[in-house]
Amino acid sequence: MNVRLGNTQIGMGRYLGLWGVVALVFAWQGYMRDDLLGHTWDFIDYMRWSAIQWYTWAALAPLVFRLGEHYPIRVPLRLGELWIPLLASLGMTGLALLIGALVSTVTEPSGLAEQWRQFVGQHAATGLLTCWALFVIQQAMQFREEKARRELEATQLESELAQSRLQVLRTQLQPHFLFNTMHAIATLLHEDVNSAEDMLLRLSDLLRAFLEECQGQEITLQQELVLLDLYLGIQRTRFKDRLDTRIYVAPDTLTCAVPSLILQPIVENAIRHGIGERVGNDCIEIESRRDGDSLVIEVRNRNSVLEPEGSSTEGHGIGLSNTRLRLSELYGSKGQVELQMLWPQGVACRLRLPYQVIDEDEPEVVDA
Structure with a gap:
């Protein structure tokens, strides 16, 4: 009583x-x-x-x-x-x-x-x-x-506000990516109709996969690579033999949690500031590894350079600034983005975030 x-x-x-x-x-x-x-x-x-x-x-x-x-x-x-x-x-x-x-x-x-x-x-x-x-x-x-x-x-209000900010940041990427892709398709329509049709089909597959996979703010790295491969398929159709892609993924990182659609804007920047603006070929490399309590993901390209100090961020546009903000909102100081020059030429974008495993059945990664 x-x-x-x-x-x-x-x-x-x-x-x-x-x-x-x-x-x-x-x-x-x-x-x-x-x-x-x-x-x-x-x-x-x-x-x-x-x-x-x-x-x-x-x-x-x-x-x-x-x-x-x-x-x-x-x-x-x-x-x-x-x-x-x-x-x-x-x-x-x-x-x-x-x-x-x-x-x-x-x-x-x-x-x-x-x-x-x-x-x-x-x-x-x-x-x-x-x-x-x-x-x-x-x-x-x-x-x-x-x-x-x-x-x-x-x-609760602070949490809801943070989720709203994250949702806004994520939805910013979709029209940005769609505009660039549709612009590329419109350009190809005058040069290669078959390639343009192929890009449209791949874009449809990417959007369908994105709607199915990206219900929350985080997905596994394996799911992210599936979406990235669909995007790279569009870019390979556009640039043909000029673009090569290589993916090096540590097996213990496949089930790690990453923000959904975190790699696509980084890879898009690498292509845009590489063979998108320069003649010749390029190789986009994606590597993931565990570093203590952190997951490290690097996106490298061999056909671009960093802008002089003070203008590098502007040169990489919405993709990089959006990525910085999303990692900061989700992980605070544990989420970091770094840009480094490669020798003799190229740029590496390194993402560092907490190593967190998602325990659930995941689809297989599509080979690049």
């Missing part, structure tokens, strides 16, 4: 025990005071009187808490709002004194009138202070619960 104080429930045994400690303390205090004055009764008498007084308040405390809920004391204090709690405290104190006097008539030889005078004279001030102390405790508990509720709501 539990006692309910506001939204808090306390076991009956614990509740009575706490009030028993209060009764014991006040009984001992009364006994020592009278001993100093030179006239005392047996300690069991003090304990009986104290128990009647404080267990009466134990019975009334839930009612005091309910009154505190209905008539809260707000900050800043307004005198016009204090009259109801003041009247309630006077009424509750009077009720406690009356109950105590009634119970005492069972154990004491004097009548109700005498016991009432005794209780009013000895316990009225203490009772009033006790009632207000219970009011204060109820208000403090309610304030703590309200603070915890608001903190929970703030945490």
Whole structure:
């Protein structure tokens, strides 16, 4: 059986025990005071009187808490709002004194009138202070619960905001990628109709796979490579023998969690700033490996250069900035993006994120 104080429930045994400690303390205090004055009764008498007084308040405390809920004391204090709690405290104190006097008539030889005078004279001030102390405790508990509720709501709102930001960042990539791909198809329509049709079919397969696989913010690296291979198929159709792709994947990284569609904009940048702007051939390499508690993914190309310091980020456009923001939102400081020059020519984009395994059945990776 539990006692309910506001939204808090306390076991009956614990509740009575706490009030028993209060009764014991006040009984001992009364006994020592009278001993100093030179006239005392047996300690069991003090304990009986104290128990009647404080267990009466134990019975009334839930009612005091309910009154505190209905008539809260707000900050800043307004005198016009204090009259109801003041009247309630006077009424509750009077009720406690009356109950105590009634119970005492069972154990004491004097009548109700005498016991009432005794209780009013000895316990009225203490009772009033006790009632207000219970009011204060109820208000403090309610304030703590309200603070915890608001903190929970703030945490939930922050989480929802972070998810919204991630969703916006992810959806930014889809029209950006579609625009570039459709532009390439439109260009091929005047040069190679069959290749343009093939690109349209591959684009349809990529979009279908993306809708099926990318329901959440993260997928496995194996699923990401399936989507990437469909995208690379479009680019191989466009650039034909000029583009070569190689993928080196450590087996223990295939089931690692990565942000969905994280590699496509990086590879798109590598192609765009490589053979998309320069003559000759290019080789796009994708490598994944575990480095301690981190998953490292590198995308390398051999036919581009980094812009001078201060302009490299602008040169890589929405893809790189979007990737930085997504990794920062998902992993904080554990998500990093680095660009490095390769010798004798080329650029490597290195992604570093926490090594987290997703346990579920995954489709096979399509060979590049």
